[in-house]
Amino acid sequence: MWSSLPELGTASLYAVLVATAYTFAMAVLSAGSQARPFGSPRLLSAARMGAHGTSALVAFAVLLLAHAFVSNDFRVSYVSRYSDRSMSTTELFTALWGGQDGSLLWWLFLSATFTSVCVVWLKGKYHQLQPYVIATLMTVLAFFAILMIFSANPFATHVAGAPEDGTGLNYQLRNFYMIIHPPSLYVGFTSSAIPFAFAIAALVSGRLDSEWIVASRKWMLFSWLFLSIGNALGMLWAYEELGWGGYWAWDPVENAAFLPWITASAYVHSTMIQERRGLFRVWNVVLIVMTFFLTIFGTFLTRSGLIASVHSFAQSGIGSFFLYFMGFIVCVSGALIVYRWRELKSTGSLDSVLSRETAFLLNNWGFVSLMVFIALATIWPRISEWLLNEEATLGPTFYNTWIPPLALLIFALMGVAPLLGWRKTSPELFWRSFRIPTAAMLLTMIAHASLGHRFGYPAVIQITPIYSGALGTALSTMLGVFPVITVGLVVFNIVVVAQEFARGTQARIKAHGESVGIALARLVAKSRRRYGGYIVHMGIAAMFFGFTGRSWEINQEASLKPGETVNVGQYALTYQGPRMEVDAQKRMIFADLAVTRGGEDLGALHPAKFIYKSAPDQPSTEVAKLVTLQNDLYVIVGIVNAQTKVASFQIHVNPFVSFIWLGVIILILGASLSLWPELGVEPVGAMSYLKTAGAVTSMTALSILMAWAPAQALHRPSLPAAGTVQSVPQDVSP
């Protein structure tokens, strides 16, 4: 069988396409009509089996490709381009999604897996939605199958025969982050197809009550969680591997992954209005469609070569496929929304402007405005080229000037919304809810303004305007005061969450006479979605504090002879000289530094350049970091002179970066709590208890794993990881 592996792989892709077409047909035919509301159970059963069969075929294709990698089957062009004989099994596994064709197969695999999980979960429920959910998911799978068959076949062979050895995976991809970062993002991207399928099913079937919203809300939260994890791991990867001192550069590919996260965030809030009040049904459908569309749009950006990025895959001809598919999504969804417009229109009302509904609406407005701004800026270079015949490049400075105002508005609303009541907020409730958080915020801002500069964290900073004139001055003045505003809002948000926990606990104590500990535990256990959400808010507040750290960063460059010392912020770094080590793959040139703070020895840092045998002209930069909660000392070695031993260093002191990673871990725990399965076992019996135990165990394992992954990534020593400041020859990101 293995001798014909490439043909078998290609055949399996064709089989996937046929299976999706069959399943689609069965699903549509099984759908109910007015005469037969519940449709044909036999055909639905065939569609369900078809979905599982499709998933099995996709899994088979993935196994074939994995086998090709581990057996060094260089007949397969993809295998020879992304692996070589020296790579470990783990690296070979990573290579599965290291390049374009394989990552598309991986995407298909995850989509198929979610489809199967969804079909299992749908058993016995949502009979009228189910056929269309399956049909929609099959359409998505068929698109990726077509894409691979006609444009990016991972089983394509070399025309000139198999080479002796492969090119090998880019060294930037041979690290821990690449094992977990792309799969996390892909899980987020692919799982967003499920809520999209429910939305389409609701539109086609006309079942536009809140049933589909309830059915799909956890799926969307799941997708949002993994998009969050994927983006956070991307930040960690950039921070560790790219060696420029930061974690987010507003690179088009970073933006592409961030855009669906924004609309998904808007949706997880606005869905609550529909659930509670039956309002904004059109808007919720639009947000779900937009989120799914943006996952495809992001993939298109990454893979079409439309926008230059350090992350993007090699330019290819698959862009037109994506364009057609995006057009298809917009046309079908748009037509269905227009067709169901009358039924979708809400008939409810808004009792008061001062209500949580209004706060959520404003939050949605903020999120969508942010999404529009980032999307336009991301594609601006192409727009400028096509319409203005002018090249354009938008660097981080541009984004960092325009985005903070909107981001802070959303951040402020995040704190305000939980304080407002549903329907209306009485003046008494308003005063009672706002007084403590507002007082805490104001006191913090006053303390920061008066004491911050003494500790090196001034409340107001100087920003160089990016434009001359009034606009530039207005923007830079606004940005200058953001440190104190952000710190104030961080405290406001944290106090709001603490107050909500305290309020809930007190309510339980009053109603049930429980002790504080029991009341708090039961409060959270019984209202996981609400309090999980609050914990997520706490995580985001911690992340904002980390982002604000940029305001006080110290960047310095130094050229040192062995024995010389440079002082950067509170640190003194003494250069001890160059050192070289050699292993089978590379030569490693270290520039050792002894670090002290206030006379206290903090150990040594070893920034380095690695020169790989396979790419000697592209030495990679290996960052060295000293991580504390207060700041990260981040050192990059530039040039090492062999004769004089003089080395040049870029040294960054990045305050509060650890709070970003801490915030991500809190966010994961909060979102996992919200997703936690219901413990009620209504159909009493051994199986129901078993299912519950299984669900709880798997969720526990998943939550620990999810929180562990970024924590593990954070605490990995930086030296074995790869990075570069040189040009990137290969695909380096999803």
Next chain:
Amino acid sequence: MNIGYAATLALSVALSSPVAFATEPTETIAVQNEVERALFKTLSSMCGRPRESLAECPGDRAATLRAEVREQMARGATDDEIRAAYAKKYGSGAVMVPSNEGADQALWIAPLVVAVAGGVLLATVIRRLRRRAGNHVHQTATSAPRDKYDERLERELEEADS
């Protein structure tokens, strides 16, 4: 340092990129102060890596470009004048912050228009929904069945607050 070590290091230098391991580095300190860092961050290094600014690229070409910019700074040129000259010499794509002139203004005006339009739409929707509440022509909207505990919690919170 022993001879073998020195020889290996020299070999590595010889084999490696002239940029990273030049025997006579043309520029050891790329960015000398925060004023020039802020300006360099808005200028593309054209090093081959997309979107890498003059503040980050360590290459010789970037060093030459930095020297050019420093010269203009020393002559007293404003940031805008330096960026305009840079764009004129190396193309508009070499500047990483588009100017606030002509069609480039669409970059912030277009999203602003969308945001304002969204705000107006939001205000209209809120006003219409409020009017409905005033006319008592509502309450037919179907909300999802609520979690029993959530409803109880709301009641308990109200009682605790009162």
